[in-house]
Amino acid sequence: MIRTLIVDDDTLVRLALADILDDAPDIDVVAQAGDGLEAVEQATAHRVDVVLMDVRMPRMDGIQATGKLRALPDPPQVVTLTTFDLDEYVHGALAAGAAGFLLKDSEPAEIVRAVRVVAHGQAMLHPAAARRLVDHYHRDTGAEAAAARAKIDRLTSREREVLAELAAGGGNAEIATALGMRESTVKAHVSRILAALEVGNRVQAALCAWLAEN
Numbered sequence: 001m002i003r004t005l006i007v008d009d010d011t012l013v014r015l016a017l018a019d020i021l022d023d024a025p026d027i028d029v030v031a032q033a034g035d036g037l038e039a040v041e042q043a044t045a046h047r048v049d050v051v052l053m054d055v056r057m058p059r060m061d062g063i064q065a066t067g068k069l070r071a072l073p074d075p076p077q078v079v080t081l082t083t084f085d086l087d088e089y090v091h092g093a094l095a096a097g098a099a100g101f102l103l104k105d106s107e108p109a110e111i112v113r114a115v116r117v118v119a120h121g122q123a124m125l126h127p128a129a130a131r132r133l134v135d136h137y138h139r140d141t142g143a144e145a146a147a148a149r150a151k152i153d154r155l156t157s158r159e160r161e162v163l164a165e166l167a168a169g170g171g172n173a174e175i176a177t178a179l180g181m182r183e184s185t186v187k188a189h190v191s192r193i194l195a196a197l198e199v200g201n202r203v204q205a206a207l208c209a210w211l212a213e214n
Contacts, residue, residue: 002115005032007052008054009058023108031046040065053065079102082104099118100117162186
């Protein structure tokens with residue numbers, strides 16, 4: 001079972017998300033929280049695998065809470081719930097270690113998929129939405145793009161192929177199929193890619209790849 005925590009200051013949103021996730025046989029909503037501070041308390045009190053995290057909340061926002069959750073000894077994966085007009089907050093949440101983000105009007109099946117995907121250590125970040133983030137924040141930052149390209153230059157040609165598939169949203173199994181590799185080999189490549197790019201998760205690696213293309 002994927003133990004899940006729902007965090008949103010809107011009670012109706014929390015209940016709606018809980019109803020969606022409760023219909024999935026492999027997902028268990030173990031707790032809910034109305035703000036980031038309560039989220040950290042609940043994650044400490046319960047063993048949590050995945051957190052669905054709102055951004056704008058009282059007392060402690062979703063970005064601060066994400067950083068604190070990811071600093072726990074056994075950190076849960078975090079999926080940020082947002083809207084396109086909150087790009088700045090999404091960027092901050094990803095930098096804090098979120099495994100991806102969903103729009104609040106996502107279809108129920110997409111929300112369930114996101115929980116499953118990040119629970120298995122993969123990224124849930126739509127390429128078009130990620131492109132918007134990169135375009136919005138790094139349009140005029142050539143130095144950052146150059147730094148990203150320098151890091152990617154450290155990779156072998158095979159690792160760059162894996163990174164390209166990862167940046168396109170591929171999971172380990174999909175990358176293995178696309179490149180004719182074993183899934184265990186893909187996992188090993190991903191670990192080396194994260195280390196070479198000096199990032200903490202697959203989403204940040206994907207953002208580095210998109211930034212390098214600008």
